[in-house]
Amino acid sequence: MKNELPKSVSVNGIDYEIFTVDEIDSDPLTNGTIYYDKQLIYVKASLAPQRMKQVLLHEIVHAIFYESGIEDTEEEVDILSRVLFSATKNSNGSFPLLLL
Ligand SMILES: [Zn+2]
Helix, strand or coil: CCCCCCCEEEECCEEEEEEEECCECCECCCCEEEECCCCEEEEECCCCHHHHHHHHHHHHHHHHHHHCCCCCCHHHHHHHHHHHHHHHHHCCCCCHHHCC
16 A cells, blocks of 8 residues: 555546645544535545545545436445445455555
8 A cells, every 4th residue: 555645536537636635624523525516535634544545535436426427325435435445455456446
């Protein structure tokens, strides 16, 4: 696993820029968010490196649903992103979608 986050991610041909930020929506409990209209993903900079990657993957899963025209719920996104995160960790880099 690399320690730094990627600078962008392409989802169905739409490029989302990825930024680490000090605070999100003035809410200290929010670790990440996605702005579909501006094609931006924010991840809180103070998180541990592994947590940052988990949060980023969560936001990418939101993007996958959105760019596929599917309405998602937090529960669906949470489950899918946790399974994918686990698969990435166990694949020894052989899961090219998720080289986080
Ligand atoms: Zn979410």
